[in-house]
Structures are given as structure tokens and as C-alpha cells.
Amino acid sequence: MAETSDQGVTGDPHWNLTPLPADRGAPDLPRLAEALREFNDLMTGAVAPPDLVKEMLRQVEAFNSELRAHQVPERDQIIGRIDVPGRAQGLIPVVHTDSSGPDHLHGRVRFGRYYLGRNGAVYGGAIPLLFDSLLGRVSNGGGRLPSRTAYLHVDYRSITPIGTDLRFEARFVREEGRKRFIEGALYNGDTLCAEAEGLFITLRPGQA
Numbered sequence: 001m002a003e004t005s006d007q008g009v010t011g012d013p014h015w016n017l018t019p020l021p022a023d024r025g026a027p028d029l030p031r032l033a034e035a036l037r038e039f040n041d042l043m044t045g046a047v048a049p050p051d052l053v054k055e056m057l058r059q060v061e062a063f064n065s066e067l068r069a070h071q072v073p074e075r076d077q078i079i080g081r082i083d084v085p086g087r088a089q090g091l092i093p094v095v096h097t098d099s100s101g102p103d104h105l106h107g108r109v110r111f112g113r114y115y116l117g118r119n120g121a122v123y124g125g126a127i128p129l130l131f132d133s134l135l136g137r138v139s140n141g142g143g144r145l146p147s148r149t150a151y152l153h154v155d156y157r158s159i160t161p162i163g164t165d166l167r168f169e170a171r172f173v174r175e176e177g178r179k180r181f182i183e184g185a186l187y188n189g190d191t192l193c194a195e196a197e198g199l200f201i202t203l204r205p206g207q208a
């Protein structure tokens with residue numbers, strides 16, 4: 001799997017991706033997603049004056065109105081695709097890959113203010129979201145057939161801070177028939193914040 005920090009994954013035939021159209025705004029979508037992520041962080045942390053809130057509401061409603069006219073079927077959707085830098089989405093924080101191979105993925109991630117639960121800690125529900133994405137990438141990497149999460153077990157070992165570069169590791173542990181066991185861990189420096197084990201099941205031909 002050829003991969004760089006947030007450039008998107010390419011070169012794995014099992015993703016079976018159609019080429020990205022050049023004329024669909026794709027070059028600017030990753031930057032737009034970055035701006036939206038920053039918007040979410042700033043908005044979460046702000047007490048904005050009423051006039052600013054009113055103006056933001058006006059502009060967002062205007063964008064929504066335009067976007068309603070450009071809705072496409074899932075097969076044509078660009079946002080969230082694995083080959084688009086940062087997936088051009090704002091759900092999961094951008095992951096920076098330091099090392100990847102058929103059986104592992106190591107890198108860094110930072111949760112912004114948007115993910116704040118309380119007292120500087122990341123909301124607990126955001127951590128399985130990250131692990132599902134990381135473990136799913138390992139499961140579906142290395143030329144393996146597509147799989148789907150059957151379970152995801154997460155242990156919270158210590159507070160995961162927002163606004164801090166965290167280190168993650170994910171590794172392929174073993175395979176039993178269609179079952180793949182993948183593990184992951186998230187660290188703040190030397191402190192283990194959370195660890196996860198996931199079971200991924202290889203999809204049968206035709207299984208969507």
C-alpha cells in the first residue's frame with residue numbers, strides 16, 4: 001500500500017476505486033475540509049457575538065441551499081474516499097503516517113477542540129471512531145480482501161488530551177479463516193491512553 005501522511009491511500013486494487021474526476025472540485029476539497037475542521041475547533045471554543053452568529057447562520061444556510069442541488073449517489077461521492085488526502089472529511093481527525101506496511105500502521109494524530117469531552121479530555125466516543133478507522137486500514141491493507149468490523153473493544157487507560165500530538169500503533173495480529181484480529185494503541189508520550197482490539201470479517205464475494 002503506497003501511502004504518505006495525509007495524501008490518501010493509492011495502489012491497492014482491492015479498494016476498487018474509480019478514478020477521481022478532475023473537474024469535481026477535488027483539488028480544493030482537502031483544503032475545504034481543513035478549513036471546516038478549523039471552523040469546528042474555533043466554533044466549539046468561541047462565545048461568538050450575536051451578530052456574528054446571525055451572519056454565520058445566513059451564510060451556512062445559503063451553502064446548504066446550493067449543496068442540495070448537487071447531491072449524488074454514493075458511488076459518485078468524493079468525500080470520505082480513501083484516496084483523497086485526509087479523506088476530505090471532518091469526522092475523523094487527520095492521521096499522519098510515520099510507518100506503514102502490510103501488517104502495521106504507525107503514526108500521529110491530534111484531536112482538536114471539537115472533540116472535547118470535559119476537562120481537556122477527548123470525548124470517549126471519538127476514540128473508537130479513530131480506532132475503527134486505523135484498525136480497518138490495517139485489516140484492509142496488504143492486498144487483503146475487503147473486511148468489515150464485527151466488534152471493536154476499547155479500553156480507556158488514561159485521559160486522552162485534546163490539542164496534543166498523540167502517537168498510535170495498529171498491527172495485524174492473526175487470521176483464522178475469515179476472521180482477522182487487529183490491535184491498536186494510542187499514546188501521549190510514554191503514557192498509554194487507550195488500546196483496542198478489533199475483529200474484522202472478510203466479506204464473501206457479493207457481500208456488500
Ligand SMILES: CCCCCCCCCCCCCCCC(=O)SCCNC(=O)CCNC(=O)[C@H](O)C(C)(C)COP(=O)(O)OP(=O)(O)OC[C@H]1O[C@@H](n2cnc3c(N)ncnc32)[C@H](O)[C@@H]1OP(=O)(O)O
Pocket residue numbers: 079080081082087089090091092132133134136137140147148149150151177178179199201203204207
Ligand atoms: C465521512 C466519514 C468518512 C470516513 C472515511 C474513513 C475511511 C477509512 C477507511 C478505513 C477502513 C475503515 C473500516 C471500517 C470498517 C467498518 O466500520 S464496517 C461498519 C461497521 N460494521 C458493520 O456494519 C458490520 C455489520 N455486521 C455484518 O455485516 C456481519 O455481521 C459480518 C461482520 C459481515 C459477519 O457476518 P457474516 O459474513 O454472515 O459472517 P458470520 O458467519 O456471522 O461470522 C463469521 C465468523 O465470525 C464470527 N463473528 C462474527 N461476528 C462476531 C462478533 N461480533 N463477535 C465474535 N465473533 C463474531 C462468527 O462467529 C464466525 O465465526 P466462525 O464460526 O467462522 O468461527
